Amino acid sequence: MRETITFILNNQIERVSGLPGDTTLLNWLRQTRRLTGSKEGCGEGDCGACTVVVARRGDDGVTRWHPVNACIQFMGMLEGVSVTTIEGIRPTDGVPELHPCQQVMVDRHGSQCGFCTPGFVMSMFAAWCNGEGLEPDRVDTTLAGNLCRCTGYRPIAEAASSLTHDALLPFYERQRRATEATLMSEIAHDDTVMLTDGQRSFIAPASADAFASLYARDSDCTIVSGATDVGLWVTKQNRHLPTMLWTGRVAGFDRVTQIGAQWRIGPAVTHEAGLAALAEGRPDLGEVMRRFGSLQVRSSGTICGNIANGSPIGDLPPMLIALASEVELSGAGTSRRLPLEDFFIEYGRQDREVGEYVAALLVPSAAAPFFRAYKISKRFDQDISAVMGAFNISVSDGHITSARLAFGGMAATPKRASAAEAALMGAPLTEKSFARAAAALDQDFAPISDMRASADYRMQVARNLILKYGMDCAGDPVPRLAGYDSPLVGTLAGAAE
């Protein structure tokens, strides 16, 4: 096991050792390397002021550039990757003086106080490198993880969408990428690595065997995937995690494979990487995922991690439950599967034995024409839901033959509404059937009040979502206010113009 983390920083090889395993990239950049262009705005991955770009080469040999919140990225997660910060994107010879992603922000008055600006520029830079995400209709999604309090975003969004995805890259960028690729190849290896100061360790096993044996040896360790939640245990709760075991470097853990009628999602598959498979034939799932976290969060956070974490709200679990997904648990040489809804036992407790870990998520791959998902939150983008409803029915001869109605935010765990489901079974596919099912919902849930919503609203909106689902399925669909199929922004306002 190597006790050094090797990565590229602004096209220079960095070797880091002897640091506490929970050292964050942002603290290291700002305090150790004195690269203060990346800012801390929240320390929890919600504002994007610390956004840096992490380049990874996939198994297919294609390099992707991911925007990442440096504030909740542990140093050990950088093994083998290339990190670019705001200090690293200007052409090295100073011609031109600024990178195009920087220059457009100057030209279009995209900065006022300037504190969020480096993060915005880096989000744009990632999209610019990937050659997608700067189209006018995608800019909001590309920038959803970056908060600005000064400008009202118009000049920033216009700056971003004014950047072109040129087929012919400028010379300095071709050179930068060539160097980046060479250096990444140079530092690549297949060893397990560890970052430790003797007190707190971050271990990145390279193989499934190594992962399993390390976990068997120390089942008290904390399994980390994207650190989009565990990162906050450190930055916000000041929890000391003696050992973190990372899924992200394990060969094969990042695979999405189709096995029979199921997608098999490995433990290190990020939301971004799994999106295409999960959303195929179920556009609502794609839309909820688009709003889930931000590009920064989705580029790090993993689907299995989201499940293992057992959040009572988590937008994914209700959708996956509605789709009749299964979870696969492995540990100590054994492996078992259970329906996802059975995995969540109570708040903070899942059906996971000591020594077990979430090895995969198995999601039916068949299209689900009646699948719908509704995410209700104070803000459309990057907000934790007050209520999340995900529904799926089968219909035969105009009657409902199966129903899975799953909710987040209505109980201590993501949970199916069995009384409402029962009310739907065998009922005709009419709005009235859904209204009746909605009425039964108080047998299923007694939600709480918190800072996101009152119990009254939660129950009302949950009932209304079932009604809305009925409208959507029974032929009088309600136009969406936001998202892929919203007619409001394009046509209504446009027509009025």
Added chain:
Amino acid sequence: MKDADFISGQGVSGDIHTARRHDSAHKHVAGSAVYVDDIRAANDAAVVLIGQSPHAHARITACDLGAVAAAPGVLAVLTHADIPGQNDCSPVYGDDPVLAVDEVCYAGQAVFAIVAETMQAARDALPLAKVDYEMLPAVLTIDQAMREGSWLGPSLTMESGDPDSVIAGAPHHLSGRIEIGGQEHFYLEGQAALAIPGEDGDVTLHCSTQHPSEIQHKVADCLGLPNHAVTVETRRMGGAFGGKESQGNLPAILSALAARAIGRPAKTVYDRDDDFRLTGKRHDIRIDYDVGFDSDGRILAVSFDQALRCGMSWDLSEAIAARAMCHADNAYHLPHLRVVSHRCKTHTQSNTAFRGFGGPQGMLGIERVIDQVAHHLGLDPLAVRRRNLYPHKSVAEDQLGMTPYGQRVEDCILQDIIADLETRSDYAARRAEIEAFNRNSRVIKRGIALTPVKFGISFNTTFLNQAGALVHVYTDGSVHLNHGGTEMGQGLNTKVAQVVAHEFQIDFEDVKITATTTGKVPNTSATAASSGTDLNGMAAQAAVRTIKARMRDFLAEQHQCDADDVVFDTGRVITGTQEMSFADAVKACYLGRISLSATGFYATPKIHWDKVRSQGRPFYYFAYGAAVSEVAIDCLTGENRILRADILHDAGRSLNPALDIGQIEGGFVQGAGWLTTEELVWDDSGQLRTHAPSTYKIPACGDRPPVFNVALFEDGENLEDTIHRSKAVGEPPLMLGISVLMALSHALQGVGGHAYPMLDAPATPERICLAARRLGGPGVRVGVRVGVRDDVRDDVREDVRGGHGPA
């Protein structure tokens, strides 16, 4: 060719009235703009972490910090006993202890401070503190404060005419209540201060503050030093919005105390959650109103009761409440008006300045009244708004309107702005189309509203309306500019540098903008009240004119011409028949032993204010604007979004149209956020539950109006002699966001029924969904349970949410 400023030509780069980019833009985008926590010395500085009260109101019965002090990496632990001078960080009334003595008055209050080598060491030591508290009863909500008579001072009344009898005799009468939530500033850069100890016990601070002078004074008082021993410097802030007017005092004082205790630099940089818990916010407010009006929608008289939640101390609440009173009329001529202001004292964060400074809350009261009056009469609210506007500036002097506080409104141009905007936005046709749409749409309803803004410019507190500047000209012709204002992103430095470049007729690039420091310009006011450019631009202009006068006198003598014939023109100085470059002219003056450095000073004329009687002319002039917002709501879920916004705003003769547009757009979105997604929730023990961006939702990129047409009012020109006839633009646009709430109200009216929506703010999906339910909108109605809850909605809400803020 020469004008009164001895200027000819308009050829310099970055001149006034041009869209010069922000002077730091190239540094912002490169990550090389330096904020407090980026300063090199800050990297080696010890860090300060504040130990906060877990309780809203309690007596401290024991405090044992021995284990904290002994923890590894801890250099010192500070309590109130370590303060040599005054234990106070308040801006006005001496009622904000730096560190609590024997009582804590809000959850989050600073009790002690850990000074440590690293933040990790400080955080590890924090839980070792043993502080015992004896719980005391806490007053948390406006309702509770009003019930229990918990006020900061006696309630104030502003009154004109005879509102009671006019309301009683009016053909129509309505009364109601609106509850409006507060707002967290959410500047992206949290509070930050770095203190560097010097010789003789002096201290130099780098602070993220709108008010370096106040920090200088507070640090000096706290350390028991004369003011001259403390220097405060501010290069820039990562956003402020009023939240760094007084709230920077605490971290600065703690940094100075720590630096003194350990003899090393020390910094206090708030973590985001600590920032939320420690600092004050926009005041939430409850407004009760009675209004009498006629059938045409003319408002005959209004009586407002404004109850603001101030929190545990005064902070700036007195002036904020005054501004709320002074904007209870907004743009409307209300000869019979009463405004009663209750400044509620609660065991919560001490609420503070926030863009608009009480004005937005006051204005929202009358906008709600107008909306409800229009609904009652079945009129377009725009017609009612028009009917009640202050008379246009062009009317005969004796026809001009008088505000309830006794200031004549001489510059009203809202008739012009509204007419122009109505056309640009196609308001009437869109409103008709929306109402037709709503009749045919069961779940989705749309709404549109046009609301005006009239905002008074000047600090309500008259003496604050003063500013200074310092200008040096070096022998190569380059210019060093310093003034008392602070840069928080608004582009103040850019505008003032434009003024200086114009005045000298040199290129913008030849003017060096330097960090604000109490060592160069003393006794300054906060950069606040939108006054930054008005005050500092004039002060800088005065400094330049002093230097130019000296240069003219000297050059006239040297070149044997009249001083009036010496003209500054596009990088040159013309002396009668000869001309030379500016740099050569400067060099000649230097050789002639002429002083090339000057201070400038400005005090706003004409203004006065009697705060006890709430009468006077508090404002030099008014800034105007109007916005049309269109929204859509989903009645089943309460989800809502802005579809389009059109804005026409008056920046006078804009010094910099690009920066002004930036203020307008940013202000609008911030105002819309205040009234929609931004909800502060305290629980029933007084804990703030929304203390990070995960739970407190400011607008994101996708929340901006997808169609967003913003323009400056083309005929804008300040009637008063402000800097190049421009108008202040920092705060007024925030209140354009009120149009969003009114549009949401219009959308809810599309649900049908006869009841008025009575929509409180922020209009979260929850409030809209439940309002739609009250109005009989679509959705599932089940049995007794929901029905009962509906009837006792406010009580339920108070139970479950701790009831602060708006129910």
